[in-house]
Amino acid sequence: MAARIDHLVTSGTFSLDGGTWDVDNNVWIVGDDHEAVVIDAAHDADAIRAALGDRALRAIVCTHAHNDHIDAAPALAAATGAPILLHPEDLPLWKQTHPDRLPDGELADGERIAVAGTELTVLHTPGHAPGAVCLYAPELGTVFTGDTLFAGGPGATGRSFSHFPTIIDSIRDQLLTLPAGTAVRTGHGDGTTIGAEAPQLAEWIARGH
Known part of the structure; x- marks a missing residue:
């Protein structure tokens, strides 16, 4: 059975630099009827478990360590x-949210994560956060960008650990x-395509100066 992409939206708060939103x-969730990986375990471990059903969860992959993308990760891992x-x-950034529980493994640029007969290639994309990554699944025609790229532009770079020239x-x-x-497929909001965003690169650079 071919791999597919399942999607759910969870709600909570994002906190950094003394503010909360x-x-x-x-x-x-990328997988088939038997196994899957979760990209960004946000806010609600129970909702994510329900979406997984009885599939074996092979990994919880974090696009970056802002609290809203990792707050449910330890509970999901424990379950x-x-x-x-x-x-x-x-x-x-991870230690700000989970000081007593480290991740289990490290992601590296170019690494490939296999699940359900397909592969996710890790792309290190710092800027929004120093360890931000995207996950490219060529067989699914998809890249999961976390908060690096949205419909309409780059992710935010106005807070600690972020840098606009780097994200560009x-x-x-x-x-x-x-x-x-x-x-x-983004960390928040609607998706887009690479082709729709590419023509705006010069505008983003100009906006950042």
């Missing part, structure tokens, strides 16, 4: 036995080189 997060995977450069470099070098028809 209400947010809705996209949680992505399923799945390892939590995070790029090591985001450990300082990441998007230009790691994402806009993907096929134009690649679906962009």
